[in-house]
Amino acid sequence: MxxxxxxxxxxxxxxxxxxxxxxxxxxxxxxxxxxxxxxxxxxxxxxxxxxxxxxxxxxxxxxxxxxxxxxxxxxxxxxxxxxxxxxxxxxxxxxxxRGAGHALSGKGYKEYRLGDYSTWLERRVKNTGNWNKIKSCLADAKVCRDLDNEYPTEAAFSAARLTPLESGCCKPPTACGFVYQNATSWINSASPAADTDCFAWNNAADRLCFDCNSCRAGVLENIRKDWRKVAxxxxxxxxxxxxxxxxxxxxxxxxxxxxxxxxxxxxx
Structure with a gap:
């Protein structure tokens, strides 16, 4: 042979x-x-x-x-x-x-915008069927569960190095001006129209910002990083x-x- x-x-x-x-x-x-x-x-x-x-x-x-x-x-x-x-x-x-986080003044974390990513990826997460599956995965993974214990004060939360999923899905966008109660509970501001995601926020543990475009952007940021590694x-x-x-x-x-x-x- x-x-x-x-x-x-x-x-x-x-x-x-x-x-x-x-x-x-x-x-x-x-x-x-x-x-x-x-x-x-x-x-x-x-x-x-x-x-x-x-x-x-x-x-x-x-x-x-x-x-x-x-x-x-x-x-x-x-x-x-x-x-x-x-x-x-x-x-x-x-x-x-394409795609990257936006640094915020006085914040340790970055925020992510859906429009910063490729049109092909954006269409995937805007599809209702796809997004319902992703939301189910986020709920199963309990991505926001430990934030209250890890960051018990507003100062600690502001300085936190949140992951893209935590930043996009577990809190309302900073532009909404919501009042901090704890890491996953926020009081609605008088005029939350600064961002369309402001209306999608819900303090319920299984909803939070899972319907927000910022959450979709956080998912895409994870995908972008993972796909780069896979490539x-x-x-x-x-x-x-x-x-x-x-x-x-x-x-x-x-x-x-x-x-x-x-x-x-x-x-x-």
């Missing part, structure tokens, strides 16, 4: 081993959690795990036993995966090139896949050559 076949077999064995815990994680999510967030996650996790398992199995068997048609399927799927990964990485950088990781994965694909091409060539000589052998 050629070196390329060994390398392809080893690479696919490693990814095959990786697929098993991925599938297990998806099954664990489906059995242990029943929230909207977990139901949303479990399907893609299981699907990704099964996809990795099938592709890796084809590559492993094809390279170790020199089955050229399996290697052909493996290389075809790998090529599609490389192209999709490249397209997604470019897209991720394109839609996350960088994708570049590393892309290089790995290109190397694996190149080695796989050599293994495929070896398998085809062996089949050719095997078929010619009786006529020698």
């Amino acid at each position: 050629g070196l390329s076949n060994y390398l392809t077999g080893i690479l696919n064995f490693l990814t095959l081993a990786l697929a098993i815990p991925v599938i297990g994680a998806g099954i664990w999510l489906s059995q242990r959690h029943d929230t909207v967030c977990m139901r949303f996650l479990q399907g893609p996790v299981i699907a990704i795990g099964v996809f990795i398992l099938v592709v890796s199995l084809a590559g492993f068997i094809g390279s170790c036993f020199r089955v050229s048609w399996l290697l052909w399927i493996y290389l075809f799927v790998m090529f599609l995966l490389i192209m999709l990964l490249l397209a997604f990485t470019i897209f991720a950088f394109a839609v996350t090139n 960088i990781i994708n570049i590393i994965v892309f290089v790995f896949l290109v190397v694996a694909y190149s080695v796989g091409c050599c293994a495929f060539r070896n398998a085809r050559r062996d089949e050719y000589f095997s078929n010619k052998a009786p006529y020698r």
Whole structure:
């Protein structure tokens, strides 16, 4: 067996081993959690795990036993995966090139505006169906639960380094001029028309500013940061896949050559 076949077999064995815990994680999510967030996650996790398992199995068997048609399927799927990964990485950088927090005088936290982000992302969170799922996730995660204990005074809250979700979803915009009671309870001002989010604020623990555009902007800021990290990781994965694909091409060539000589052998 050629070196390329060994390398392809080893690479696919490693990814095959990786697929098993991925599938297990998806099954664990489906059995242990029943929230909207977990139901949303479990399907893609299981699907990704099964996809990795099938592709890796084809590559492993094809390279170790020199089955050229399996290697052909493996290389075809790998090529599609490389192209999709490249397209997604470019897209991720394109839609996350806008957006940032706005510093406020005398405040430790920043505030976020929906219009600062890409139109594509903005449309996603403005969609009622999408946003209802996100709100359910925010409620399940209890993103605002600990703020009252962490920042018991107005001075402590003003100096707080709030996350984008905490800044956008757990308090009214500063422009509203609401009077502080505690971190998640505010008294409505006499003229709250400085921002449309002022009318969306509610002191109920399961509502707060979850219907505010500032909350949508906070979610997008999290997405923007996460997608940037994912895009960088994708570049590393892309290089790995290109190397694996190149080695796989050599293994495929070896398998085809062996089949050719095997078929010619009786006529020698």
